Amino acid sequence: MELGEWRRVSPLTIAAQGVRMLGSAIIPAGVVLFGAASQREMLGQVSAYAVPILLLIIAANIVPAWLGWYRLRYRIGTSDVRLEQGIISRSARSVPYERIQDVSLEQKLIARLLGLVEVKFETGAGGKEELKLSLVTEAEGERLRETVRALVEGADEGAAAAKPDAAGEAETRTALQPEGRLLFAMGTGRLLTFGLFSFSLVIFAVILGAVQQLEFLLPFDVWDYAERYIQDEGYFEAGKYIGGMDMAARIIGILYLVLTVVVVGMLSGIAKTFVRDWEFRLDRTAKGFRRRRGLLTKTDVVMPVHRVQALVVSTGIIRRRFGWHGLSFISLAQDSGKANHEVAPFAKMYEIAPIAREAGFELPDGAEEWRRPSPNYYFDRTLIAALFVTVIGILVFTAAGTSAGQLEPGMFVIAGAVVAIIVLIVVRGYFLWRYDRHALDPAQVLSRRGWLAPQVKIANRVKLHSVEISQGPLAKWRGYCRLHFGMAGGRFSFDGLALEDARKLRAAVLGSIASVDYAQLPR
Template sequence: MPPDADDADGASFRHLHPLSIILKSVSAIGQNLVAIAVLYFSVFDRNIVYTGLAAIALLAVIIGITALIWSRFTYHIGPKEIRIKSGLISRNNRSIPFDRIQDVSLEQKLVSRILGLATVKLETGSGGGEDGKLDALALADAQAFRDALRDYKSGVAAQASDLTGEPIEPQESEERPPIFAMDNRRIFIAGLFNFSFVLLAILAAIAQNLDFLLPDEFFNPWYWAEQLSEQDVVNGLSFTAQVAGAVGALFSLIAVGLISGIVRTFIREYGFRLDRVDTGQPGFRRRRGLFTLTDMVMPIHRVQAAILRTGPVRQRFGWYHLKFQSLASEVSGESDHSAAPCAQMEEAEPILAETKIANVTPDLEFQRVDAALWWRDAVILTIVLAAVSVGNGVFLHPGFYALILLALPIIAVMVLNWRHHQYAITTTQLFVRAGWWRRKLTILPIRKVQTVDISQSPLDHPLDLATVTIGIAGGSAIAPLKINDIPMERAMALREQLI
């Protein structure tokens, strides 16, 4: 494709692929389907002619604006930088040096895959997300740009034509077996452990937007409780039948959660494949997705820590979810990259070995944190529940005294979480376990530690306890790596070992 415009300094700028107009128009139309439905049922009183005319007018406006935006968006790939011009009224001319680009990921939604297009997302790390987007390029051009950039980052000289003008044919390479891959059976197993109510949330969102079609009291639970209590069929059932109905409703809810988790996992993980990339900067190339295919490369040198997630049931069958905490951001905005969503330990070991991160050895001795982690919160919880149950039992109904029984399962979970919160340290790595139901093992090379903070709450001082917070580059500020409630002396010794 020839260049579309020349800059004042002679640089040739190109437009995105013309089919990107169709892509963005289809996306915008899909976002306005609810608005068209509202016009049909309310404004136009179910008049199909007026609604059709309004839809055609809306379609024309969307396509016109999208085409105008496309005409004003150009880019130029130079020897050492990429420049992007955009904006209708306020023009923006952004320059992104190749030296500052940390990651390039390719994404293909369903329509893009049909049209042979891909979206290129650039990340420099300056804002914690993508800093440039080319939506959309021909798939061959997108792959060639990514490969050329990787060659530049690794010091390999690329031909001038590869970076300055004509489309580049991707280099042929022999297809090697993946480091890890998941077939449909494995994805189904992973879905069983990803319980989700996303289906109910989607139906609720649709119902909320179309609430004018529903009864006035549809979202009022007391209305439905009253309706059920007035049904002779329900009142005529025996107590056993009513209990069986309640249990059946509970199992139906669980079934919906399981089905939602399986469907959600298939959409996200379909065709999951992890390959080792040796050209340019060594890293992992991950491809996955049913409707939206993502193709990203994560350089190994940017991996900060390894995370192994599991649960009591999942661990019993030997299944783990291996993630890497990286300086790069996921397409979804997360900093943890899935490397093996559902793997046996012997499958995760070779992936860990590529990053030079060692797994737990049988002789590694873990240390538990202080038991105050559970009993201190248990005392506070018991006092609060006792006050609530007594207050409501005296003034409202004696049945509220039973609220105190809620403390038993909650305290049991607290004890289990305490038993599974452990840490161990070697000369090169820190291991931290947390959680009972959602078990998480973080393996952090000591050389990746950025900061070590020791803090004490007002409840820690009398017991001489402290919490150690370890800062990791690219880590979460909301949920940092912590070792809770260890003696102050051990906390100070641990800090010395880490820094």
């Protein structure tokens, strides 16, 4: 690849964009044609105009796609990556190499079928300033990634691979990105188990959202149709029928309903997990950690080891009882708009420990001196939350009593609900105080937060940028504070620390930062 040479993306981009645009247009057109065909007097007219309408839709999508491809070009220069695009209004964007944190590849379904990839030049700015190049061949994407990485890391330009011919394309791709050493993978059985723990009711939200968005295209009113169906089927009489059932039958009916929701939620979670994490694989290569996953959208991300800022080990309320945890890296680059890169989303601790060591971290082994935050912090939070719920409950209770003029059974239900919520708030505050911890070892800062779904964060003391103590009026009066560690790519803080404890931690971490010559660290 010649530096400074202007290039265009793959011509197959026209087909990919055309199919994508055609898919979004053909559904409304089909609905309109179907609605017209439902009227018998219009059936002949629809048959006569169906083919011209279809050809018009295809032309309206292919022409803009071709113009967009023709007017888009990119250049890998000696100091930056430049992209120019636009049909009527031209835009040009340039990203210097010193701002590029990583280069990743992504394949959505259509692009994957055509052998194309989208190249993302990530700047570590919360995903707001990513430069995306859509779409190039897989081999071209690999070459772009390796060339730009070599330039970012200050490597010799001659180390970048020259463009091969078609016969040597596969061999060059293998040479540029070796498979490396496998660290973690998830097969079908692991994905199925992961899906069972990933309960989700997103399918209901998708259906309702689709109905609301496409309702104007339908030749009938969805909600009127549903109401007529319920009336015709006699569902309005279901309430009377249920009222005549005995207690045992009602309980069985409720359990059946709950079981149905649970089954749908599990199936939805399994589907979501398979689509997102299909063929999940994490390798240790010469360039860093390489993670590949995805069924419909395949992503290929490489994270250099020295850019891993911290670890996050998380679990859930149920999965932790079975020993399942997830490991994420906090990196300078982004992972689908998030700072955390999932590298082992569903694994045992014995699988997570080697990955953490490869990144230069050690998991807690029990030798750390874990310390609790100030009890005043949790007492104040619990008291404020309880007072807020109490005030809301009093207002609702008063409004209900004013409208009824006397005590009603529903008012006692409101009072009982308020008391139950306050009890839950108190119990939660107590257990958070018991489970939340922080610790400091010679090389790391550790934080454990959460009661039902605990999360452990581990940051390298050398990679922290700053340490800040902050106090609000209440915290200053009560003697606790917030200790915030400046870290590229994420947030790391201890809440509710005793002021004296926070000062000791700050002094220790600042001592570690000051003792390092950052000019000698890898870039």
